[in-house]
Amino acid sequence: MTAGIDLGHPQAQAIQSDEDVVRVRQLVRTVAVAARLSLVDQTKLVTAASELARNTLVYGGGGVAEVTTVDNGRRRGIRIVFADDGPGIVDLDLALTDGYTTGGGLGLGLSGARRLVDEFDIVTGSGQGTRITVIKWSR
Amino acid sequence: MERVPVLKIGDILLVSIQVDMSDQTAVQLQEDLAERIVATGCHGVIIDITALDIVDSFVGRMLSTIASISRVLDAETVVVGMRPAVAITLVELGLSLNGIRTALNVERGMELIAAAQADDYDYSAEDEPDDETTATR
Amino acid sequence: MALSAEENGRLTGLLSEHAERVVQRWTEVATASLRGRLSQAELRRQVQDLHRSMVEAGRGGSFDLESESAGELRAVLAELSRGRARQGFTATETAVSVYGLKDVLLELLESDADTALRDYVAFSSLVDQMGLFTFESFVRTREGLIADQAEQLLELSTPVxxxxxxxxxxxxxxxxxxxxxxxxxxxxxxxxxxxxxxxxxxxxxxxxxxxxxxxxxxxxxxxxxxxxxxxxxxxxxxxxxxxxxxxxxxxxxxxxxxxxxxxxxxxxxxxxxxxxxxxxxxxxx
Structure with a gap:
């Protein structure tokens, strides 16, 4: 995952309730607008953030989202880190398969979110919590 | 918790979602609508999502469920006003909203429902064998 | 390559003492290189801006473009480069407007032979830094213009x-x-x-x-x-x-x-x- 240089400090939003998922969406949108992402890219990023924030709440038992504007020298982008101390994901390949779900959803959260962003990195394991990092670059 | 209002206009229930819904609000709307369809006997439901800047898998599933529930209750659901960016994102997300009928705006949505009801009427008037309509009229 | 406090003081002194002469000569040098494609009045105004922001930076403690006191100087340089890039000047023509200051400084320093050479070397590396900064801003503006044009082309080629x-x-x-x-x-x-x-x-x-x-x-x-x-x-x-x-x-x-x-x-x-x-x-x- 290309790191890029951080522009400014990350803005954090705790994810402990339904309303917090809405707050994550609003925070991501504000930052995406400020970073001049195109309307479609904003929409994709906010949608991905919504899926991942809900996962953090439902499967991770709550956690935190950190939103940072980054610059890789050529383009500006937004990096969002979703971290929780939940049970972690045991079979990552299976979890990233379209349609697979353990929570009664559509099973599009992880796999769908991955398609909506430019970079997607996940660190997890049984009992280790989950840390998902995504980046969307401006076109 | 915020609640999305359900308006009755003639034979149609109109839901215009104006807020960034939490999951709970979405579930509440689903329940409210089912109750209102039965209480009012309306045969059409229009859900206007012009104001929604995203539709994620949760809201997508809610829309599908509302469509299925209303079908069981003999009402036609049309989702109207989806923004281009939202549609593009949904395609990328892999959500096809199967079984949901859509229209560009409220006006087109009302035409669609009127057409569907005219069909029902036509069929029963022409006395064609039509299981779907004979049960209710 | 940053100037020492002493050199900093001398350059600030030099610039503010001979303000009128610096602006005059600098404008002349810059005008010559642009071959009349920009009016002398406009050039003079730009040079005055540059001169003023330099004196400001010097009084603020440092000419170094990375430093805080040079904020105004950076802005003026960036604005100058953007303008030139949009008006279709080359990168060289843009940078020369800044490098012109070297000639002026050399003339000023000749009168005081003692520390002249050492100062001149120090001052000119500062001017080089300013020149490079202009160059970078220039290229960035040009790249932006190219990207905009590519986008316009895309839109033109897809009528709905x-x-x-x-x-x-x-x-x-x-x-x-x-x-x-x-x-x-x-x-x-x-x-x-x-x-x-x-x-x-x-x-x-x-x-x-x-x-x-x-x-x-x-x-x-x-x-x-x-x-x-x-x-x-x-x-x-x-x-x-x-x-x-x-x-x-x-x-x-x-x-x-x-x-x-x-x-x-x-x-x-x-x-x-x-x-x-x-x-x-x-x-x-």
Whole structure:
């Protein structure tokens, strides 16, 4: 995952309730607008953030989202880190398969979110919590 | 918790979602609508999502469920006003909203429902064998 | 390469003491290199700005462009470069306006031979730094201009036209790469909303080749349009393209395809006509 240089400090939003998922969406949108992402890219990023924030709440038992504007020298982008101390994901390949779900959803959260962003990195394991990092670059 | 209002206009229930819904609000709307369809006997439901800047898998599933529930209750659901960016994102997300009928705006949505009801009427008037309509009229 | 406190003081002194002469000579040097393509009055104003922000930076403690006191100087340099880039000057012509200060400083220092050489070397490395900064700003502005033009070109090459009440068409001409396909998709969908048209015809007569990616983009557009409540018809599929589509195993599914734009329009009109004449059954089975 290309790191890029951080522009400014990350803005954090705790994810402990339904309303917090809405707050994550609003925070991501504000930052995406400020970073001049195109309307479609904003929409994709906010949608991905919504899926991942809900996962953090439902499967991770709550956690935190950190939103940072980054610059890789050529383009500006937004990096969002979703971290929780939940049970972690045991079979990552299976979890990233379209349609697979353990929570009664559509099973599009992880796999769908991955398609909506430019970079997607996940660190997890049984009992280790989950840390998902995504980046969307401006076109 | 915020609640999305359900308006009755003639034979149609109109839901215009104006807020960034939490999951709970979405579930509440689903329940409210089912109750209102039965209480009012309306045969059409229009859900206007012009104001929604995203539709994620949760809201997508809610829309599908509302469509299925209303079908069981003999009402036609049309989702109207989806923004281009939202549609593009949904395609990328892999959500096809199967079984949901859509229209560009409220006006087109009302035409669609009127057409569907005219069909029902036509069929029963022409006395064609039509299981779907004979049960209710 | 930062100036020592002592050199800093001397340069600030030099600049403010001989303010009028510095601005005058600097303007002359810069004018000569631009060969009259910029009026002397305008150049003089720019040089005055530069001079003033330099003195400000010097009084603030440091000329170093990275430092806080040079904020105004950075802004003036960036503004100068942006202006030149937009007016079509070359990078050299832009940088010379800054390098002109070297000549002026040399003239000023000759009178005081003692520390002259050491100071001159120190001062000119500062001017070099300023020059490089201008150069970078210049290139960035140019790149921005190129990107804007590329975007304009994209928009020009993908007209979305309303051809009938409720029917829009996109005649695609030329190679369809990912970036362009995306622009087409967004514009088409937006036009559907703006004109409240439930039908779109995508005509690919002018597209020389279709690969998997392009086909995917077209398919996604059709699905997105359906989500919004509009139907797409694809027309103008040439024999070779039909063969590629089949060979690549791309599934067009239930998407309507027609041989020509005219056929597609006829198809749509029949659909809409049927709808008004006899409310066509629309309830899915």
């Amino acid at each position: 036209v309303k051809i009938w009440e409720g029917v829009v068409a996109v005649p695609l001409v030329g190679t369809l790469d990912s970036a362009r396909a995306q622009v087409v998709m967004e514009r088409l969908l937006q036009t559907l909303v703006d004109t409240s048209s439930p039908y779109a015809i995508i005509d690919i007569t002018g597209v020389p080749a279709v690969d998997t990616q392009v086909a995917q983009h077209i398919l996604k557009t059709v699905v997105a349009a359906r989500l919004m409540g509009a139907d797409c018809i694809i027309s103008g599929i040439r024999p070779q393209i039909a063969q590629t589509i089949v060979a690549l195993g791309i599934e067009f599914g239930d998407i309507a395809t027609k041989a020509s734009l005219a056929d597609a329009l006829r198809h749509v009109l029949r659909l809409t006509g049927a709808e008004t004449a006899r409310r066509q059954p629309r309830r899915e089975s």
